[in-house]
Amino acid sequence: MQKIILLLFIIVFPGACFSQDSLTWVLATTAVKRDGKEIHIGEKVADINFNRILNNNNKRTTLYNFLDKPLIIDFWHQYCTVCVGEFSRLEKLRQRFKDSVNILLVTFQSNTSTNEFFERRKAEGKPVLLPCVTEDTLLRKTFGHEGDPHIVWINTNGTVQAITSHIALNETNLSAWLKHGNIDLAVKSNQRDFDPYKPLLVNNNGGASGAFHYRSVLTGYIDSIPALSLFVRSDDKQTKLAAFNTTIDQLFKDAYAMFDTTAASYLNLDWLNKRVLYEYQDSSTAQYYSDAYDAGYGQLTAFQRNHLYCYELDLPVTFTTQQAAGIMLDELSKLFAIKPFTETRSVTGLALIRTADTDRLKTKGIAATGRIQQDSTMIVKDMPVSALVNVLNLNYYFPLVVDETGYPGNIDITIPLKEKDLHAVETALMNYGLALVPKRYDMPMLVLESFK
Template sequence: MKKITTLIVLAALCLNFPLYAQFYGGVIKPVKTGETVPDLSFPLLSNNIVKSARLSDYRGKLVILDFWATWCAPCVMMIPKMDSLQKQFAGKVVFIPVSSQPQATVTTFMKKLNQQKGKHYDFPEATGDTTLVQMFPHSFLPHYVWIDQEGVVRSFTEFQDVNAANISKFLESRVPEMKQKIDAKPMAYIDSIPFLMNGNGGDGSDLLYHSVLTPYKPGLGLGILQTPEKDGGFRILGRNMNPLQLMAIAGGDKGRLYYMDLDEIKLDVADTAKINSNAIGQEYDEWLANGHGYCYELKVPASMKRHVFEIMRAEIQKFFPDYTVSFVPREKPCMVLESTGDHARMKPKGGTPATAMDRFGATLTNRPLRFLVAAANMKQVTKLPWVDRTGYKEPVTLTIRNGFDNLDKLNKELAVYGLTLKPGTQTVNEMHVSDKKEAASTQTTPSR
């Protein structure tokens, strides 16, 4: 039996997070490869001083624009690498990170990152950008624009192409040898209304039940949405998912609705390339578009809400009849959040319900502890997933300031609120996918 070797859902999401707010054909004409960059002025933050800058200020050097965001994991991963490359090619290469996020957001994030890494990453930063994003429209982050010493755009690439070997070749010949990043124009899409409804017979606001399956949709991005509906029902949406991802979503159980970990999925199929791919970025998009990507939505009324995953599992089995999906319960290591005593310090004092978490800490305002656990698992702040066994269901307010790398420090903070986090185990449903055999029985309902 083969064990899957890629994180089938979350790994792709940050890499290909769609930027639906980008401009196409706005007041500034997009610049293509081979064209000279217009010498427009834009605000630049350098050494904590905001000043006006132009790309011509860097003529004579290779300029690499890095379009990024603080929530994009591959973008953050590239910060130390870009710092190293800029030092290696000092005087020849300059990286300019470009973010549409406000200056305060980027500055606060970089300060925390510097403290965590024990280093100071100092790039000329374009924050709150509305100019460069019109020059270089794109659908996915991170996005890199290579501009030669004369101000001519030579290449658009993904993060894996930003390396010393490619920079050295570029400085020698100015001829990019990297594969060009191609972005599909973002498709109009709003999460809050039913997928594919166009007003025919109504706006879809009174839908009780529907199920939709389409092939890959360029420009729609990759994503998972699982949400209660205003009418008491429930909706599951997977945008541009591969077959294995759809199977995993359908196999979700309490506390792990969005994904299944690597060691919870085992494959026994002759051709794994039909249902999953190890490719990343543009190559992965091309694989999806070549008959391996699907968009799926299921909406059920309140009376069927408790059966929503059972319904999805039955539909996925019909969509992919060549495979048998079964679930086998087993014990798995986890981090257990438990109650240790008095919870008076975490009782809310009012305020708008909110959850904020990153690698540096977390703030939970007027929400139950399950929101903290869900955020920890989505952000993967620890190597093992969290499980809530406090039994405390009331809304709380708490703050974690010292990150999650040191369990002793974390527990000192949690102790103030009558909580502790410690290693434990949980029962999970391991998903087995195999080629369908005529005599084999099919088990499609996970053990509870």
């Protein structure tokens, strides 16, 4: 940080300044080094000798000589445009509070350089009348900071009561300070080890990790955390959306289901994304994830590293879940060059129909269940036909199944379910008076399309 400060100092100095005022350069280099005891709010400052001071009857004096009244110390230098711009406002404050507050300017610049600067201001009709300590390094070390102007508020006992930016130094706050004998103002603090080239708020770089108002993060596969579908967490401060170790299509689908309530009615039940059309190049879909899993460790590991992502979005709590999902979709679109939209498309599916006049489906009322057992047997007990359709649609290798049975009640059905053997499933369904018939459907689909 000291290197950055010195570099900025070099940039703002006129080229001839170093040869004409080498003392200022030496003092600046010394002043920014943090190698002294620093004083903080609530602590008492020691008396300090001032050997160079302008606009004061005595050319040499001490800090305590200014504590006959509450004292404002304003650290500045003439190459700080904000500092110089504050002089007219400080003059008004001096006139308004001259009987009740002392205002002391402090700079590391040489007495000669500062005096010449004040003379130029005077010739321009903008004199600086406040007393100014020059060639200072000790006060700046005592109240270590990064960046001028820097304001310190000290009471008549020598106790530091506030350390603020120049913005806090106004008539309202000065009046309140004098009336109450103390004041609570936002503290100006500068992180010494802040590195602008490192991620903000990571490892407290620039502040605590939770100090952001908005944040989004996209990473690749992280093998040390589990895979989690998109979830929402809201508290009194933030609305968060997050998904971990998931595919591109799953990120889009889950976000779209949150964003579009109409699409949610069919996407939320579409466990294997059969209502999603992939029209982007090199799609790394959940289907391929399943294939990689079946192929063994090597292909699975390669797929995870190349095609899985973690995404997190944090927003102020004023954002609704739907608004957050919209932002997520917009970000994903830009990051992956994919446009998501819903559109009615013609797709090939399987219609589940009844083929028997007798009822072979009616439940016996055993405890409701709908699942696929480890031995690849599908069981649906005392549940509607929709449960059977949902279980059938949990097979990547079957087309989308649509219920056209019109059966009103709950059913009992148990059939073998081989992953890639649709014929075996169709044969088993025949025993229950059911059939799967290929059919074209015009239905709303989520389309993921590459930017053209």
